[in-house]
Amino acid sequence: MSKKHVNASKKISVIIAIQIAIILSSFLSLQVLESEKIFLGNAVNVSGRDRFLTANILVKLQNYNIGGESQEGLILELKNYENNLMFLKNGGSESGLKIDSLDTKFYPHWEAIYDSFVKYNEKITEFIRSESNIDAKSKLLEISQIAQKLVEQNDALTLDLGLEVEKMSSNLILLQILLAIVNIGVHLFMMWLILRILKEDTERLTKMERLYTIGEMAARLAHDLRNPLGVIKMTSEILLAKSDGIDEKTKERYKMIEMSARRMNHQIDDVMDFVRTKEPQLRENSIREIITSAAKTTEIPPNIQLTLPENDVSLRCDQKQVVVLLSNLISNAVQAIGEKNGTVTVRLGSDLHDVIIEIEDSGPGIKDDEMPKIFEPLFTTKPYGTGLGLVSCKNIVDAHKGKITVQNNPTKFIIKIPKIIDQA
Numbered sequence: 001m002s003k004k005h006v007n008a009s010k011k012i013s014v015i016i017a018i019q020i021a022i023i024l025s026s027f028l029s030l031q032v033l034e035s036e037k038i039f040l041g042n043a044v045n046v047s048g049r050d051r052f053l054t055a056n057i058l059v060k061l062q063n064y065n066i067g068g069e070s071q072e073g074l075i076l077e078l079k080n081y082e083n084n085l086m087f088l089k090n091g092g093s094e095s096g097l098k099i100d101s102l103d104t105k106f107y108p109h110w111e112a113i114y115d116s117f118v119k120y121n122e123k124i125t126e127f128i129r130s131e132s133n134i135d136a137k138s139k140l141l142e143i144s145q146i147a148q149k150l151v152e153q154n155d156a157l158t159l160d161l162g163l164e165v166e167k168m169s170s171n172l173i174l175l176q177i178l179l180a181i182v183n184i185g186v187h188l189f190m191m192w193l194i195l196r197i198l199k200e201d202t203e204r205l206t207k208m209e210r211l212y213t214i215g216e217m218a219a220r221l222a223h224d225l226r227n228p229l230g231v232i233k234m235t236s237e238i239l240l241a242k243s244d245g246i247d248e249k250t251k252e253r254y255k256m257i258e259m260s261a262r263r264m265n266h267q268i269d270d271v272m273d274f275v276r277t278k279e280p281q282l283r284e285n286s287i288r289e290i291i292t293s294a295a296k297t298t299e300i301p302p303n304i305q306l307t308l309p310e311n312d313v314s315l316r317c318d319q320k321q322v323v324v325l326l327s328n329l330i331s332n333a334v335q336a337i338g339e340k341n342g343t344v345t346v347r348l349g350s351d352l353h354d355v356i357i358e359i360e361d362s363g364p365g366i367k368d369d370e371m372p373k374i375f376e377p378l379f380t381t382k383p384y385g386t387g388l389g390l391v392s393c394k395n396i397v398d399a400h401k402g403k404i405t406v407q408n409n410p411t412k413f414i415i416k417i418p419k420i421i422d423q424a
Contacts, residue, residue, distance in 0.1 A: 012193060019186045026179040030172065037168045039091075042099045044161045046088045050113065051154040053081040054120070058147045061124055065136060071128050078121050085114055103164075109157040116153055120146045207377070233258060280318030280399050282421060287355060288312035290319060291346055294326035303341050304334055309348035315355045316421060317400055325396045328389045329359045329413050336363030336411060354402070354416040365408045374406065 057077050063069035087094055089110055091101035102110060123143045127136075236258040291308055300306050326346075333344040342362040349356045366374065375394045397404040402417035 012190065012197075015186060015190050015193065019183070019190070022179065022182055022186065026175075026183075029175065029179075034172065036100065037165060037172065039098060039100045040161060040165050040168060042097050043088060043102065044158055044165060046084060046097070046099060047154060047158040047161055050081065050084055050088070051151055051158065053077065053084060054147050054150045054154065057081065057120075057124065058144060061127065061143065062140065064128060065140065074124065074128055078124060081117060082121070085110070085117060106157065106160065109153070109160065113150065113153045113157060116146060116150045120150055280321055280396075282316045282318060284314060284316055285319045285322070286312055287315050287317075287322075287348055287357065290317075290322050291326055291348065291357070294323045294330060295346075297323065297327045298330045298334065300330075300334060300344075301339075303339060304337055305343045306330070307343065307345045309346055311348055313348055313350050313355050315417060315419065317417060318396075321396045321399070325393050325415070326357070326359070328393050332389060333359055333361035333363065333411070336361050338363070350419070354418050357415040357417075358412055359415075360410055360412040363411055365411050366406065368408075371406065371408070375404075 057074065060069045060074050060077060064071065064074055088099070089102045091099045120143065123139070123146060127139050127143065130139075236254050239254045288309060288311070295306060295308060330344060330346070337344070344362075345358075345360045347356075347358040347360070349358075375390050377388065377391045394404055397415055397417065400417045401421050402415060404416075405414050406412065407414065
């Protein structure tokens with residue numbers, strides 16, 4: 001699988017994970033807010049009960065005054081009122097009703113109610129413990145006024161709590177809409193990404209089918225051309241060797257025939273290397289010896305100085321494939337320099353995990369817009385190039401579970417092949 005498709009798969013996995021996280025967080029957030037809304041609604045009921053208790057105690061007090069209510073009943077009702085106020089403030093569970101502790105922003109309301117209740121309680125307690133009925137009417141009037149104030153204060157708190165419930169309901173609706181929009185956006189992005197991957201896969205498969213067909217035809221043609229090409233090359237070499245009495249113009253023509261045959265042979269080699277790339281046969285090899293073999297199979301003109309490494313590293317690899325790999329890269333470096341004086345330097349090293357081979361040349365470098373395309377099949381900047389040389393190099397490195405990269409200024413190809421290759 002290509003790096004692009006691995007990255008795309010990672011993106012899809014990340015998006016799916018994000019979507020799952022959004023769904024879970026949405027569910028949890030909505031559950032939490034819904035629970036808070038329910039608890040706050042229960043707090044409204046508890047606050048409303050305080051209003052009822054205020055009025056109920058006043059009625060019981062009036063009944064007590066005419067002998068229709070016991071003192072114990074009044075004291076118990078006052079205790080229930082106080083418990084209800086503390087339940088409203090501290091929260092908890094009571095008679096199947098659950099509420100959270102009161103938000104601190106409602107404390108001023110609650111404290112005003114509690115102060116009025118304390119006064120209400122004191123006046124009622126004072127009234128029922130009084131042995132004389134003197135001024136009973138005026139005392140009841142005073143208690144009624146406190147009760148009225150308590151009712152108003154409880155109504156104000158109940159109203160504010162109710163408004164908070166409405167606000168939370170609105171927030172829940174907005175959150176649901178927002179989460180729906182986010183989910184739709186994630187779905188649309190995922191659909192776009194999947195469609196793009198499908199399009200890329202279709203193009204890649206079409207390209208692979210085309211390359212496979214071209215490869216089969218090219219391999220057959222290359223095989224058929226190799227023998228007559230060898231005859232032409234050998235004949236031109238013989239003619240050059242026996243050209244002592246021939247004029248210079250004819251000699252130049254013989255050389256042109258030989259160079260053309262050599263160039264065609266190189267192109268055939270590119271095609272065959274591309275078509276024949278297969279599973280590497282791993283053996284323990286000296287990389288220095290492989291580099292030396294690759295250098296010997298590459299024509300190095302006198303204007304270019306080739307520097308090979310003096311150190312050595314052992315690696316399990318396919319000796320023939322790595323020779324082809326390095327020969328191609330050295331040949332490319334030589335061609336990049338051209339007829340100018342220049343240098344090609346091969347370096348060898350290793351780290352904890354990989355054997356590292358670098359091929360650096362003093363040529364003009366690779367254009368920035370060409371850099372992303374150099375490993376694509378059939379892409380070439382050479383007049384007689386096949387566009388398969390670097391593709392073959394990448395295939396060989398990939399077959400060894402390695403990595404090939406390129407840097408500019410100066411041009412440097414860096415090959416990393418793992419010391420331990422998993423062939424599973």
